[in-house]
Amino acid sequence: MTLRLYDTATRTVRDFVPREAGKVGVYLCGLTLQSAPHIGHLRSGVNYDVLRRWLLHRGFEVTFIRNLTDIDDKVLAKAVEQDRPFWAIAYANEIKLEHAYRSLNVLPPTYEPRATGHIPEMHQLIAxxxxxxxxxxxxxxxxxxxxxxxxxxxxxxxSGQSPDAMQPAGDAPDRAKRDPRDFALWKGAKPDEPADAYWPSPWGRGRPGWHIECSAMCWRYLGPEFDIHGGGLDLTFPHHENEIAQSQAADLPFARFWVHHGLLNLGEAKMSKSLGNVLDLDHVTGLGVRPVELRYYYVAAHYRSRIDFSEDALREAATAYRRIEGFVQRAVERVGAGEPGGLPAGFTAALDDDLNTSAALAVLHEVVRDGNTALTGGDDVTVRTALAATRAMLDILGVDPLDRAWTGGGRADDLRGVVDSLIALALEQRAQARGRKDWVAADAVRDQLKRAGVVVEDTPQGPRWTIGGQD
Incomplete structure (x- = not known):
């Protein structure tokens, strides 16, 4: 089956055919680094990570570019407000973003360019x-x-808009423009902005406009024409509209597909730093929801759908994931971990149909139900097959509980190994108490673990524990 994607430019779901056989170039508009990332930003990272994983699964060699906007009006406003260098603010938030993506098992990009590193390419395009x-x-x-x-x-x-109906571009004063809709490619130095935020240019000392930054980085890393340009739906206009206009006007064919994800709303409005209605990863983990469960929450919705965030919906997603995780744990105890493999046809068809993760998860849950039935009936052959298929699907979605990213083997700063050791020590103390029939002490250990978010289940193979495993 051919992979099909919704292309914003044509407003249709159409067959994806890469520019070069076997290779795919993807550019994702990354974060503007005026502040730390919120969970709306992180949805973007997860959605395009699933796209990338699926392209890799289908045998493509993927060059994945995710830029960082470390110089623009918002970053400079923060620098003035906080009396700090703009680059210090940008770098501090870049570190936070990297940690958040790593916590959510988002694969690192092939390249992650900063806008400030590509001024010469911007000058070439402007000229x-x-x-x-x-x-x-x-x-x-x-x-x-x-x-x-x-x-x-x-x-x-x-964006499907008529220029006659457009508002003036608000990125520079109108007084020097031929038309209020004209947008800035290069911005001259201003006395009320940081003195170190400027570069020499043929038009005087200044800095780039936001839109030219992305066009230059696309050109530098993916060439004149590439396969997929991604970003949030809110970037369609004016950012992506301006990108495509200036790039094609400079004789660059630019993106063959425009793939936009839906927004994550809080209440009636999109989650936005400018509106002040943001929640970050620490807030989610403070609710007792693990990063793997937040990632599952993201992929449970189709990437183009709007998510209206609520804590209840997040906890429901966490509960659903824990049921899948529970099957994997029980199956591994019965037949061993094995290797992921054997994607069901329904799962493949769902992801080939514009990355329909909602339909893909329905297939996943059906396989898990069959696996649980096999566990109860002692059918180890079916258990092994269901486990391999389940892990293969979870791997594509980036939420396989046996992935080193979640077990602690993949991140130096992950404390899971320490947690494992401490819980093992507590369970050993509980076992000793049970061995001497001190049921009060044994129950006290179990209750202390439960209060800490660790649920212990006694099985014929011994105690099994999960973090946040309560339904």
């Missing part, structure tokens, strides 16, 4: 646009350079 009549330096001596929206008849095609 090309000026030469071809699609951009112009401001005549007021500001050092600004603008894209001429009227010079590009296709402007608005990605």
């Amino acid at each position: 090309r646009l000026i030469e071809t009549g699609h951009a112009y330096p401001a005549t007021d001596g500001s050092g600004d350079v603008y894209f001429d929206v009227a010079s590009w008849p296709a402007y608005g095609s990605l």
